[in-house]
Amino acid sequence: MIRFFKRASVLALVACSAQAAYPDKPIRMVVPFAPGGGADLTARVVAETLSKKLKQQVVVENKAGAGGLIGAAAVARADPDGYTLLYTTPGQQMTLPYLVKNMPYDPDELRPVSQVSLAPSVLVVNTQLGVKNLEELIALAKRRPGELNYVSAGIGASSHLNGELLQILAGIRLQHVPYKGTGEAVKDLVGGNGDLAIDTVGIYTAFIKDNRLIPLGVTTPDEVPILPGVPSLSKTLPGYDASPVNYISVPKATPDAIVRQLAEALRATIAEPCVKEKMLEQGILAISNTPEEMAELLRKEQARWREVINKAGIAEK
DSSP, X not given: OHHHHHHHHHHXXXXXXXXXXXXXXXEEEEESSOTTSHHHHHHHHHHHHHXXXXXXXXXXXXXXXXXXXXXXXXXXXXXXXXXXXXXXXXXXXXXXXXXXXXXXXXXXXXEEEEEEEEOOEEEEEEGGGOOOSHHHHHHHHHHSTTTSEEEESXXXXXXXXXXXXXHHHHTOOOEEEEXXXXXXXXXXXXXXXXXXXXXXXXXXXXXXXXXXXXXXXXXXXXXXXXXXTOOBGGGTSTTOOOOOEEEEEEETTXXXXXXXXXXXXXXXXXXXXXXXXXXXXXXXXXXXXOHHHHHHHHHHHHHHHXXXXXXXXXXXO
């Protein structure tokens, strides 16, 4: 009991001190993937302007591995003082808890602060595959069940589950090849060591424009401006709608006042025209919300992807 009160007193003092001075030193934004991927690129856009809003440098730190679990675990265990943020993608709280039996942290140890983006994705194939539309890809996959592979940023990443959703709706079987981040997956796909992928539009736009990859469809209900003429996958596969939500989270015990301050700074950051333009150049939509709205969105996405994971038969490996 005495230990409990001492702990409570220490937390109260930390909270009061943090609220009075925060932020008075640089802030770390942990990206749980390797440099060069979609999360990394967007995080750097956010960090640059967020630094100005908070009047303290926000430093991006890449901590890749295990589909984002290593970086997320580091943030979950960090001091709840507002100086360690997680650039959170769906894997860390929305999907991996249903895919990984022994999580290195409790997903509830991370507290959502604000959404920062919605990332439409695109299904691309290697030119060597010899298909030019989704119907041809599905037909080929049915002729060669389990032979075609799709690359992803790692187990539980959106690029992984996008492929699982494709298999469910199209009635095909593909081989999943997970990497430790989008950068490595892209390199192998473009180099001919992968057959297809479904990941953020901005990652593949340059390769599409120089004809090294062929786009077969986007994951949103409508076409994406950055890829005019590329149809929605839902036209062939009704019900296909999968766009990763990216957001900022902090250790659960972070004081409410700091969470509110960060949320307001993120709202102002996302509202900046330069941020919206830079994200749009990557095919990403800049969106912010409140901590309460992000928490509700998190619950809905967890339920949605849990259903996909269960149907795919890949739960808790």
